[in-house]
Amino acid sequence: MERYNKNKQDSIAQDIALKIQHGLYQAGTFLPSEHQLCDLYGSSRETVRRALSQLTELGLIQKIRGKGSLVLDLQRFSFPISGITSFQELNKTLEMHATTEVLQKKTAIIPAHLAAGRVDEGRTALHIERLRKIDRFPIVVDEDYLLNPPIKDVPDNAAANSLYAYFEKELGLDISYATKEITVETVSPRIAALLNLDNSKLAVVVRSMTYLANTTPFQLTASYHRPDRFKFIDFARRRKISFK
Amino acid sequence: MERYNKNKQDSIAQDIALKIQHGLYQAGTFLPSEHQLCDLYGSSRETVRRALSQLTELGLIQKIRGKGSLVLDLQRFSFPISGITSFQELNKTLEMHATTEVLQKKTAIIPAHLAAGRVDEGRTALHIERLRKIDRFPIVVDEDYLLNPPIKDVPDNAAANSLYAYFEKELGLDISYATKEITVETVSPRIAALLNLDNSKLAVVVRSMTYLANTTPFQLTASYHRPDRFKFIDFARRRKISFK
């Protein structure tokens, strides 16, 4: 059961998640009770409950008082893309036949439309432009701006494979959270040509800013998606906190 | 500090959230330490920590070990639309000048494209069609299908105002989670006409299915948005659980 997590609660969550994914715990059935999970993992109830909270937040289970933790059946359609997940991670879990072409990698000034209000105007960053294809068809253009510090440079193979894997495993960065904004816009002729768009030049634009655990921003991204291939899937829970 | 929450942890979370919103705790500063919050609210540390977890999940604060809970500054641009939030709730918090027209309210069979795989084909439901306008311009068409049970009927004024308020406050339903899918599609002439779309007839389509705490599905929705007015804003945290 021990994996790469140092925490007991994370290990337990990871272990149960895998058992759900592999069908050991079937959708529509209940997990072992919290008491049984305590015995199984040799931990206290609060620790088990923290693990279950993570699974609840992810949408893997629903806790029902007096009954137990019901395994939900939401992954069948395709996996939630919400959260912070890189293209390569998706490529793996969804088993897409995707390729990545690195079109540019150079130091550049962050464009105003991306910097606006989020980071100093005119600041330079490492700019990486990538074209993602699935079955040879262009699907997404990613425009990344990586801030220095904390990122000095990126090896070519990391750009072609997974930036996140490089940041987390090689640089030891603690990627923590991101803001994301989805709109539909008329894009530049360059992007339109790369995506092979029709005359309307409409693309789905996902702008995001990603932060480390110490709240340092380190990545600004604009992704341009072909509208006919774009799909965003989300799982959300109703919050108990209200404003105003 | 006591509000509508019965839990201590929820009340604390709510109270701190409001203090952040009203500027008592400023972005870029630290909250009182957990120990101080314990004294302030007369609770144990774990309870305070559970409250802070909620705020962390919402993106209101970032906890930094050895330093404290830093108030984040992400709301300035506009409030996260992720989670489950109804149009009326947004209308209030964002102070939009929005109106809602109820176009239809009748019992109907759930259309196949919405039912697909999620609920029995051919099942009937209460269908409500609403047109949302901002400053007189049509922005969104909402096609709701409310399942019976648990929803028998909906009064006209609830349809015109907030369905969620009616479900939660009048019917006492415990709305818990939803799956959501965003795509861009060519829509029917009817929807195109309502939204006053151009010839391309492209709209952003948000399909969602909403569930009660007991995992009963009760609402299927397709929202059609004018592409030029659509904006989806999200806050996401990187998950420690990985699959495969």
Next chain:
DNA sequence: AAGTGGTCTAGACCACAAC
């Protein structure tokens, strides 16, 4: 009545930041 999850507590020990 027995079993389940929901909430809360008081305390322990650790890791990290700042002085």
Next chain:
DNA sequence: TTGTGGTCTAGACCACTTA
């Protein structure tokens, strides 16, 4: 060294479901 958050524990009491 002191103060901060991170993790874990053992136990208490409550609310709900099921039999």
